Amino acid sequence: MExxxxxxxxxxxxxKLSNEELKLFEEKIQSDVDFKYEFEIYKALNSSLASKFSNEEKEQELKKTLTSLGNKHLKKETKVISLFNYKKLMVAASIALLIGFFLFKNGDPVYSDFSNHHKLELVVRSxxxxxxxxxxxxxxxxxxxxxxxxxxxxxxIYLNDTEILLYKGICLLELNNFFEAEAIFDKISNGNSALVNQAxxxxxxxxxxxxxxxECKKVLKTIPKSAEEFKQAKKLLRKL
Structure with a gap:
């Protein structure tokens, strides 16, 4: 039946409902509070899983929606849905959430998701x-x-300009010259400039x-919490 x-x-x-089924459905939404709340939970769950949690905001939005619906449900003075059935529904929702999240997590992160470079605006002028x-x-x-x-x-010309060097490394990375790019990033990260964490x-x-x-995870874990890049590093770590 469920x-x-x-x-x-x-x-x-x-x-996919026929006109008659649609009419009956909408009438039931208006008259059956159990039915209405179960549908709202199902709809919220379905919407978020359809996007496979493409970003953290959607995941958090779903959690808030389910929590909100649950709170409304349990605060009703009249019997909206038995506690037993409510728990069953929320357990089912939780399992579906975990399945959806598992599918998303197992899609390996890709470079293009994180390669949002700052605009090049060189300080040197001459x-x-x-x-x-x-x-x-x-x-x-x-x-x-x-x-x-x-x-x-x-x-x-600017032999000691770390910013020029960093952007050279980024260009090499974009062109898949990984060995040369990483040599540059290592050189900067072993120095004491303000660009160490970017490197x-x-x-x-x-x-x-x-x-x-x-290897990527090992490098990410060396980025300190104080770094501007720490938040993105943490996000990438969660997806690896």
Whole structure:
């Protein structure tokens, strides 16, 4: 009987009910409080699982919805749904949540989900403004070959500019030159500039792009809590 009810919920959500069935369904929603609340929980669950928890906000939104519905349910003075049936429904919902979350978690994270680069806006300004402008324009438009060429020119002039070096590494990473990219990230992360943690983060992204997940996790764990990159590192760790 319960299975038939959930099939009816699904048919309603997918517009598969006949006109007569639709009329009966809507009447039952208005007259049967048990039915209405079970449907609302099913609908919230169905909506979130359909997206397979594509982001944390949706997961949290579903939890709040289920909690809210449960609180409303239990605060009713009249008997809305027996405690036994309510628990059964919430257990079923929890199992479905875990299945959905498991499916999402087992989809390996990909580089493109995390490669949100800051715009290149170089601080250095001199007679090389043209090369700087070209490098910025190329990088910010994702023309990494051109950006790398301009950054190589600039790095020969500004030998100790860590920002230019970092963005060279990012270009190399985007072009799948992993060995050269990681050599740059290692050099920066072993220094004492303000870009140390960014370099560590990009080393992790390089490993992620190569699907070296265990090595990626090890690098991510070295990012300190005080770093700007820590939140993203923690998010990626949860998905690995």
């Amino acid at each position: 299975d038939e009810r959930y099939i009816t919920f699904e048919n309603y959500l997918t517009n 007679e090389n403004n043209q090369a700087i402008s070209k490098a910025e324009a190329a990088f910010n438009s994702k023309n990494y070959n051109e950006a790398l060429e301009q950054l190589n020119t600039l790095s020969q 560590i983060w990009y080393k992790a992204l390089s490993l992620l792009k190569q699907k070296k997940y265990l």
